[in-house]
Amino acid sequence: MNAHQSLAVGQPIAPPEAMSPAAAAPDAMVRFESISKTYPAYRGKPGVNALQDIDFAIPRGSITGVIGRSGAGKSSLVRLINGLEKPTTGRVIVDNSDISALVGRELRLAQRSIGMIFQHFNLLSSRTAADNIALPLEIAGWTRADIKARVAELLALVGIADKHDRYPSELSGGQKQRVGIARALATRPSVLLSDEATSALDPQTTRAILDLLASINRELGVTIVLITHEMSVVRQLAREVVVLDAGRVVESGHVADIFTHPKHPITQSFLAEVIGDSLPVSLASRIVAEPPVGGQAVIRVQVRGAGAGDTVVARLARELGLDVALLSARIDEIGGQHVGSLVLGIPGREDAQARVMAWLSQYQFPAEHLGYVA
Amino acid sequence: MSPELINLIIQATGESLYMVGIAALLGTVFGLPLGVFLATSRKGELFAAPLVNRVLGAIVNATRSTPFIILVVAIIPFTRFVAGTSIGSTAAIVPLTIASAPFIARLVEAAIREVDGGLIETASSFGASPLQIVLKVLIPEALPGLLLALTLAVVSLLGYSAMVGAVGGGGLGDLGIRYGYQRFMPEMMLAVVVVLIALVQLVQSAGDYLARRVNRRLRHR
Numbered sequence: 001m002n003a004h005q006s007l008a009v010g011q012p013i014a015p016p017e018a019m020s021p022a023a024a025a026p027d028a029m030v031r032f033e034s035i036s037k038t039y040p041a042y043r044g045k046p047g048v049n050a051l052q053d054i055d056f057a058i059p060r061g062s063i064t065g066v067i068g069r070s071g072a073g074k075s076s077l078v079r080l081i082n083g084l085e086k087p088t089t090g091r092v093i094v095d096n097s098d099i100s101a102l103v104g105r106e107l108r109l110a111q112r113s114i115g116m117i118f119q120h121f122n123l124l125s126s127r128t129a130a131d132n133i134a135l136p137l138e139i140a141g142w143t144r145a146d147i148k149a150r151v152a153e154l155l156a157l158v159g160i161a162d163k164h165d166r167y168p169s170e171l172s173g174g175q176k177q178r179v180g181i182a183r184a185l186a187t188r189p190s191v192l193l194s195d196e197a198t199s200a201l202d203p204q205t206t207r208a209i210l211d212l213l214a215s216i217n218r219e220l221g222v223t224i225v226l227i228t229h230e231m232s233v234v235r236q237l238a239r240e241v242v243v244l245d246a247g248r249v250v251e252s253g254h255v256a257d258i259f260t261h262p263k264h265p266i267t268q269s270f271l272a273e274v275i276g277d278s279l280p281v282s283l284a285s286r287i288v289a290e291p292p293v294g295g296q297a298v299i300r301v302q303v304r305g306a307g308a309g310d311t312v313v314a315r316l317a318r319e320l321g322l323d324v325a326l327l328s329a330r331i332d333e334i335g336g337q338h339v340g341s342l343v344l345g346i347p348g349r350e351d352a353q354a355r356v357m358a359w360l361s362q363y364q365f366p367a368e369h370l371g372y373v374a
Numbered sequence: 375m376s377p378e379l380i381n382l383i384i385q386a387t388g389e390s391l392y393m394v395g396i397a398a399l400l401g402t403v404f405g406l407p408l409g410v411f412l413a414t415s416r417k418g419e420l421f422a423a424p425l426v427n428r429v430l431g432a433i434v435n436a437t438r439s440t441p442f443i444i445l446v447v448a449i450i451p452f453t454r455f456v457a458g459t460s461i462g463s464t465a466a467i468v469p470l471t472i473a474s475a476p477f478i479a480r481l482v483e484a485a486i487r488e489v490d491g492g493l494i495e496t497a498s499s500f501g502a503s504p505l506q507i508v509l510k511v512l513i514p515e516a517l518p519g520l521l522l523a524l525t526l527a528v529v530s531l532l533g534y535s536a537m538v539g540a541v542g543g544g545g546l547g548d549l550g551i552r553y554g555y556q557r558f559m560p561e562m563m564l565a566v567v568v569v570l571i572a573l574v575q576l577v578q579s580a581g582d583y584l585a586r587r588v589n590r591r592l593r594h595r
Contacts, residue, residue, distance in 0.1 A: 082499050111501035122496040125591045126514040135510065136500040167590040187500065 028057035028093070029191055029223040030081055035090035037076050037247075050076040051247045054090070058240070063217050063224045065238030065255070067231065067270060073247040074227045078193050081225065082114040083107050095190055112140055115184030115222075119196040121176040123168040123183075129175075130155065130164045133182045140187055154182035158212060174205035181212065185222070192216070194226045198233060210237045231273040235259075235334050243267045256335030260304040275330045275340045279370070283327055283343070287371040295374045296325060296345035297353040302366040303331065303340050312342060312365065320355055323347055327373075345373065375561060382549060383565055389463045390545040390573075393538065394531045396467050401474030401527060406520075408434070408475065409482025410508055420494065420504045434476040442473050443537050450541070466543030470534055478527045485519030486512050518589040525581025529574050536570075546570055 035054035041047040051073045058064045068074045079085040080092045083099045092100040095113065102110055123132050130151050137147045155161045158178040168176055177197060184192055194213065198206040214237055217224050226238055234241055234255060241259075242252040243266060250264040262268045278284070287298055303312060316324045324344050331340030346356050353369070360367040408430065414420040415427040440448070446469040453468040454460045489512050497507045513520070536547020546566050554563025 084495065084498060105503075108501035108503060111499060114499075116496070116499040118492065118496065120492060122490070122492045124493060124511060124515055126517060126588070127590075135497070136502075138510065139497070139500060139502045139506050169591055184500075 027060045029060040029062075029095060030058040030225065031093040032056055032077075032080070033091045033093065035080065035087045035092065037073070037080065037085065038088045049247055051080075051087075054249055056242060056249055056252050058223060058225060061217070061221050061223055062240050063214070063226065063238050064240040064242065065226045065228060065234035066242045066244060067228055067234050068244035069229060069266070072244040074229075074244055075195065077244065078116075078195055078225060078227045081191065081193055082111055082116055112136070112187045113189045114191045114193065115187070115189040116193040116195065117177065117180045117184050117197045119199045121168070121173075121180045121200075123176055123179055125168055128165050128167055129160065129171065129179045132168070132179055133186055136183060136186045150186060151182075154186060157185070157216075158182045172205075173201050174208060177201065177205075177209050178212070181209075181216070185216065185220070189222065191223045191225065194224065194228075196228055197226075199228070199230065206233070207236070213237060231270045234270075235274055235332070239335065243270070254335060256337040259334045260337045260339055271339065274332050274334065279343060280328050283373070286373045288373070289371055291350075291372045292374045294348075295372045296347055297356075297372055298327065298370040299344045299346060299353070299356060299360075300368050300370055301342045301344060301360060303338060303342060305337055313344070316344070316356060316359065320352075320359060322352055322356065324356075343370070375565065379553075379562065379565075382553070383546075383562075383569060386544060386546045386549040386566070387569055387573075389543075390532065390535050390547075393463050393466050393470055393535050393543065393545060394528060397470035397474055397531055397535075398524070398528050400467070400471040401478045401531075402524060404471070404475040405478030405527075406482055409479035410486055410512065412479060412483040413486035414504075414508070414512070420507060434479055437472065437476040438480070442469070442534050443540060445469050445473055446538060446541055453541075461542040463538075463544050466535070466538035466541060466545075470531060470538065473534055474527055474531055477530065478523065481523030481526060482516075482520060485516040485523050488519055489515045518585040518591075521581055521585040521588065525578055525585070528577050528581075532570060532573060532577070 032054045035051055036049070037051040039048045039050060054077065066074055066077060076085060080087055080100065081094060083092075083102060087100050090100070091098050094110070097110065099107070099110055124135065127135065133151045133154050134147045137150060142150070152161070152164075155164060158181050160175055160178050160182075163171060163175060163179075166175075168179070171179065180197070181192075192213075197213075198209050201209060210233065213224055213226075216222055224237075226233060228234060238255050240253070241255045243250050243258065243264060245264065245266040251258050251262070251267050258267060259271050259274075262271050279287075283298075288295075291297070301312060313324055313326055316322060324346060326342060327345045328343040329340065331338055331342075333339070344356070346353050357367060357369065411421060412427060412430060412434070415423045417424045437445075446466075449469055449472065450460045453465050456468050457465040459465050493511050493515060494507055497511045502510065535543070535545050536550070538545060539548025539551055546569060550563050550566035553559045554566060
């Protein structure tokens with residue numbers, strides 16, 4: 001892909017004549033164009049290539065997950081969007097303006113239309129919930145009366161109107177992040193960046209915060225960019241996903257497409273977090289390499305796609321006339337698609353196992369033979 | 375103790391409070407911005423100016439390593455230039471200020487550096503200017519530490535003020551030396567020490583109380 005092309009996540013490739021930067025993806029809220037980011041060597045530490053060859057777009061109004069392991073470059077990427085960091089090469093276009101070219105006052109004005117929430121909330125301990133939310137408005141020069149009205153509105157929006165006068169030390173983690181979200185939305189931004197915003201929260205609170213973000217996206221139309229290392233966050237909230245590894249985008253597209261057909265090992269490892277790639281201990285310990293008399297062959301089948309998981313066992317039993325045992329199964333839904341794996345026990349003879357494998361490959365279910373159990 | 379002596383103690387206490395109060399005020403006026411700058415001007419920081427930072431740091435260190443009594447004498451021409459005289463309580467405020475400002479600056483620097491760097495990034499992310507970050511984030515968040523720093527500075531100034539008797543500055547320390555030591559009046563010495571102890575206790579308690587009051591990191595239940 002050359003410097004002037006950029007693919008919108010999940011969008012069909014535009015025809016070549018539409019590839020000028022302005023028209024490449026007219027509905028892109030954020031567009032990375034040939035981005036690289038290098039941190040120079042400093043005080044004996046070697047330089048770091050944090051990001052390389054980054055070219056993708058985040059559609060307006062979408063919830064896009066950027067997932068990667070620690071050190072993959074996620075934080076650098078998100079800080080390019082709000083101009084906290086400058087790319088070494090390339091441009092970052094946010095809402096049709098090149099934020100990577102802005103400095104000083106112009107940059108600060110542009111930053112008001114980009115909200116950000118943080119893993120550790122980053123609330124001022126010296127200010128109440130209401131005054132924390134008021135901070136960006138004070139900075140933007142709003143009048144006292146306007147601030148008061150807006151803060152009340154925001155506290156209600158995030159569901160903590162009763163915490164108006166509470167200090168952060170008196171709030172729970174979830175409540176603090178709600179204050180953080182209200183503060184990020186205060187100046188009515190068009191983009192909300194979330195930097196591991198739920199990583200410090202328990203699963204139940206995470207769920208509530210993700211639901212809140214979803215409703216904000218739905219009701220306010222704010223584009224949300226989620227930086228995370230947690231597959232569960234992408235699965236619950238994102239419709240688009242960008243998989244980052246070692247500073248490069250290794251896969252990007254609709255969540256359902258990417259995770260029903262993961263190509264890169266990193267993507268597969270994230271998927272494994274959801275559907276699991278290990279057998280139950282009691283089963284794994286019983287598996288042997290040689291078929292015992294009257295034993296079962298153990299086959300693991302990957303299922304992908306809407307409803308796929310429901311029918312495999314029934315169809316196998318019906319079409320091949322075999323008593324197929326379900327030894328273990330893990331199926332989840334990602335972007336409306338079933339994704340998971342079934343571990344089947346195939347009875348008896350060698351030819352039954354071969355017929356099952358042939359049938360699975362005919363219907364394109366990836367399968368592997370794991371061994372035998374008595 | 376005779377009423378005259380008690381009057382002397384009251385007068386000396388007034389002089390000490392006057393010198394220390396004005397010097398602490400002026401020391402804060404100069405030391406606070408200097409401390410904030412020292413805390414925010416290293417490489418990659420808000421007001422990055424590493425060279426200026428190093429030069430100011432060296433000046434601060436030089437001032438702080440000069441024994442106070444030598445500083446008092448060494449800057450007599452400057453004191454005369456600023457205060458019009460080098461004798462008396464008002465003149466003594468000049469060396470007290472010059473000694474306290476770098477001290478306060480270092481304490482302020484330490485308090486400001488205690489503020490979570492994530493808050494600076496947060497404020498930057500919603501478009502705060504460096505000055506807004508200092509005024510709306512760094513100073514309010516460091517306020518408990520700043521109040522304790524100021525308390526420490528006032529207590530140190532009380533100690534320093536005992537030495538300005540050498541240039542006719544007056545005050546409690548001067549009274550203790552001239553009456554208690556040179557005129558062999560141990561009860562005078564004792565009285566001066568008791569008053570100083572009471573003052574230090576008072577200042578420290580007030581500082582602790584205020585710092586606790588503004589510290590919202592603790593629960594107030």
